[in-house]
Each structure stands twice: as structure tokens, then as C-alpha cells.
Amino acid sequence: MKPTDALRPTGAATSLSGPTAVGGPGLSARLVVERDAFQLDVSLTAAPGDVVALLGPNGAGKTTALRALAGLIPLSEGHLRLDGTSLEHVPPESRPVGVVFQDYLLFPHLSALDNVAFGPRCRGAGKTAARAQAAAWLERMGLADHADTKPRHLSGGQAQRVAVARALATRPRLLLLDEPLAALDARTRLEVRAQLRRHLAEFEAVAVLVTHDPLDAMVLADRLVVVEHGHVVQEGAPSDIARRPRTDYIAQLVGLNLYRGRADGHVVRLDAGPSITTTEDLSGPVFVAFPPSAVTLFGDRPTGASARNLWRCEVAGLESHGDQVRADLTGRFPLAADLTTVAAAELDLHPGAAVWATVKATQTHAYPA
Template identity: 85%
Template sequence: MTDIDDTTATREADVRAEGLDARLVVDRGSFRLDVSLSAAPGDVIAVLGPNGAGKTTALRALAGLVPLTGGHLRLEGRALDRTPPESRPVGVVFQDYLLFPHLSALDNVAFGPRCRGASRAEARRQAAAWLERMDLAEHAGAKPRRLSGGQAQRVALARALAIRPRLLLLDEPLAALDARTRLDVRAQLRRHLAEFEAVAVLVTHDPLDAMVLADRLVVIEHGRVVQEGAPGDIARRPRTDYIAQLVGLNLYRGHADGHSVRLDSGPAITTTDDVAGPVFVAFPPGSVTLYRERPGGSSARNLWRCEVAGLETHGDQIRADLIGELPLAADLTTVAAAELGLQPGATVWATVKAAQTHAYPA
């Protein structure tokens, strides 16, 4: 065994002994979830996927709210498969926070320690310390209805952390916040997760939340893991249409022979990558240049005749949905879209330089 193999084997053994080691199999009618997750203490995993992929089912299985029909769940070497939810060293932050409306922020946070046997005075002392860490000391006496969305989210996080969990689960923790509050709370959450010494699992549909907060992404579709890895690796090399859309890339599959990739359905794409065999080829919508007439002097090696299927605002740009020789998305400024007279049904020529494409093994 090589040194690399030895290192990998040692880390995997450490994960099994000290962190999270799970294979979550859940059968619910015609749907089957079969997802493996592993993480070392201090890791933050983000689980992403389209609606109905099984993200929330996986999180609820980790929490013990949905029983496993197969697989296993071990945390720090301890089997939790049959451990009731209230006895698991697991803290949960739900999407809607689920704070007790009749309790103050302080007593909401103190609830967990009280359930774990702490005296009322000790539980409130611990809760006060957590609210101080969350910059919420002045809101300790406030009921949830008097808290802003960002404040409620931080109270919910403090309540989850107050039991000192060995596994922290966050279910769309920023989804209920407006855009400005989300920006601030995301930065605060990142800081708190960086200080968390155990395993954290974040379920989200927002790629920015995942990229900012997580060390590793696990993408599931139809109840199965389709890709996992570091955020940067997944952003550079998506392997499904869902992931490509998530990170904002046009993605195709084909067969490469040198610098040419013949797509499974469509034309060939020229790339600067020298590859062979089954590959994916990707390029960002911003690398696409559009013309109303076939360009004569363009240096781009890739040229396709397309039709505008739709237009929508995308940030401060216009995204054109194109069909034809090669279905693709193109981003351009509002001024450029107006000058081109783009509208649904218009014929355009799309070019992409070979240097702006990226081909990699499928």
C-alpha cells in the first residue's frame, strides 16, 4: 500500500471512530433513499439536491425522526440506529426554527439543558452564555414574535448548540430570511460553524449557502449520491445537468478525440483540453457571444445557429435560453440584448472560444 493509501485508510478509520459514519436507507412507498455520509469532527457537509431528491428525508433519518429500513448510523463509534431521537447527541435547527412561542429567547435556549438534567438556574446560566456568544444578550427576555428573522435564527442555533451536540443538523437554516438579512446571518453562521468541534450537516438548495458554509458537498438526486467533493471541485467539474445549472454552467456529454468532443446528441465542440474517450464538456453562459448575422471575422472555433427560446433577468444581466444546433444559455448585458434586438423566436449565431471550454473524463 502506498503512503497515500495509508493516509486515506487512516483518515477513514478515524472518521468511523470519531466522526459520522452513515449509510441511510429509507423506503417510503415507491421512493428509496440510499445515501452514504461520512465526516470527521469539525467537518461541515452540505447536502444539496432538487426538490424530492431526499435531502430532508436524509436529515430526518440522522435525527431519528424517520426510521432506517437498512444501512447503519454510527456517531463517534456508537450505533444510533435504534436510539430514540431525544437520546441522541444531535442538535437540529429547523427551517422555520420552531421556537416555543410562549417562552423567552433565554428559556428557549435553556430548554435543551433542562431536558438533559441541568437545574433551572444552571440551564439559564448556560443559555445566557450562548445568547451572549450570538450577540443576543439584550434580547434574552424577548418572545419569538418580537424577534427579527435573523435573531430567531440565531436563537434556534443557540438552542441546538446548548446541548453540546456531537452532530449538528441544519435544515435550510437561511431560507426564511430576506436577502439582506441572509447575507449578514450567513457570515455569522459561517463563524459559528468554524468554531464547532463536532460534525455539522447542512441541507440546502442554495448553492451559495453550500459553497460558503461547507467543507464538502454531497449532491443527491432521486435518493442517490450523484457527486461529492470540495465545493471548488464540484463547481469546476459538474457531472449532472442539475449540478451544472446549480453552479451556472452549460454542460454536455460526448466522446473526445484530442481537442474535439463529439456530443452524444448534437454537434462537436472544440476545446483546448487534449482528452480521449467519454467526457463532459462545460463552459459558462458568460463565455457565449451572440450575433444576429453569421460572423465572418470571429476567432471562435465553435459556432452554432440558434433560436431564442426565452429571456430572463439574471442578476444584472439578461440570460438568453437558446435552442437549435446546440441548446445553451448565454449571458449578456441589457444594452447588448437591446442592440441585438433579442426576442423569443429570433435567430442568432452563438460562438464560444475553445479556450473558454473545459473537457474532463465522464
């Protein structure tokens, strides 16, 4: 069997109860869910082969969106179409959807082989055929030697791969992954992330990944959809979002200082605070971003310096980042600055210390808001 043969749909969609054919291949959804004081209103589209990451802070609505896609939460409004079939009224067990849950939810009393075979059995495959499919998937995942192993004897990375194999064994047209790497330690996460990237690259249907980890999203997804307070605030290719964040949350994720203001040529008057000089020549509402590493700190106001971007700040806090120190600065122009531990010691940085911060215009990036 070729790797892609096992991913091609067979008759999964024909088992839906009362399907309505509309539209083309891939995913087209507007997910509106109202629960108490919270409302989710998120639109998603994806072509077969796309990996879309829903990224956002806790409570943003990511998991609610995933559960709505799986049919575990009913839509209040909107639509959900997969490969031209309307799924709003199709029960979860009849949808051509595979799910990898955050805690994997493997059946503890079943072996790895029977965990993977469970999906095909539920879709009508006989025991022998289901176990044969499961064995093929475990071999693809590098787990052929663990076919008889119970979940409690699997490592975190092995359990994650069994969960992915179980989801893929049903040949889904939509694969949902809910924080699939969250339960792993840092070292295992690095290895499993690379393996998951390879499996997703081979997947010919739509995959939707829910995560709060920007690295998982950037590495695994073709497109990011950033959700805050139940709504999409930005979407696009990972590189575009990393370069042009549009909210404070996204800027913090990608490690940038972000400000909003109005540009008049090379000068941007910020909505709150002073002006900042950039190399871009723009007009109207803009964002200005620069990395903490672009900031230079001085204990006293630098003399003879021609820097136009010069501000007096106060140290609010310090945090170690490997061999660097991240300084959280407040004042008329709050910002984050990265410097070496040696430089921090020479400046005698401590909470409450006054410093001067400069940023070269060439190290800023301005773009329309």
C-alpha cells in the same frame, strides 16, 4: 468559558440506551429509507469539525436524510454511527444530536433564554444551571439584550440565532441544520450567513447542512454531497464541484453550460448534437462546460471568423440578471448566453429570433466523465 469549551461533549453519549461502540470519531452512515415509491440510499462520512452540505432539488431526499440522522425516521437498511456509537435503535431524545429546523420551531410562550435552556433541562441540568448555560450562549450570539424577549418580538435573524443557540446548548456531537436561512429576507440572510459561518467554524463536532441554495452550501460547507432522486450523484469540495459539475442540475446551480460526449484529442463529439473544440487533449467519455458569459451572439453568420465552435440557434426566452440578459437558446446545440442589455437591444433579441453563437475553445473546460 472559552468558546470551544461549551462545544466539547460532556456525558451526552453515555445517556444513550444500549449503545454499541464501533469505529472511530465522527459520522459514518448509510441511510436507506423506503417510503412508498421513493427510496433514499445515501452514504455520509465526516470527521469532527467537518461541515457537510446536502444539496439537491426539491424531492431529492435531503430532508428525509436529515430526519433519518435525527432519528425521526427509521432506517429500512444501513447503519448510523456517531463517534463509534451505533445509533440505529437509539430514540431521538437520547441522541447527542442538535437540530435547527427551517422554521426554527421556537416555543412561542418561552423567552429566548428559556428556549435555549430547554435543551439542557431535557438533558438533566437543573433550572439554574440550564439558564446559566443559555445566557452564555445568547451572549455568544450577540443576543444578551434579548434574553427576556418572546419569539414573536424577535426579528428573523434573531430567531435564527436563538434556534442555533438552543441546538448548541446541548453540546451535540452532530448538528443538523435544515434550510437554516430559508426564512430570511435577502439582506438579513447575508448577515446571518456570515455569523453562522463563524459559529460552524468553531464547532468541533460534525455539522450537516441541508439546503437547495448553492451559495449557502458553498459558503458554509467544507464538502458538498449532491443528492438527486435519493442517491448521491457527486461529492467533493465546493470548488471542485463548481468547476467540474457532473449533472445538469449541478451545472445550472453553478451557472455553467454542460454537455457530455466522447473526446478524440481536442474535439468532443457530443452525445446529442454537434462537436465542440476544446483546449484539452483527451480521449473517451468527457464532460464539457463553459459559462454563459463565454458565449458571443451574432445576428448574422459572422464572416471571416475562424471560430470552430459556431452554431445557429433560436432564442427560446430572455431573463434579466441584474445589468445582464440571460438568453435561453435552442437548436442543435442548446445553451445559455449572457450579454448586456445594450447588446441584446442591438441584436433585437426576442423569442423566436435566429442568432449565431460562438465560444472560443480557450473558454471551454473538458474533463473525464
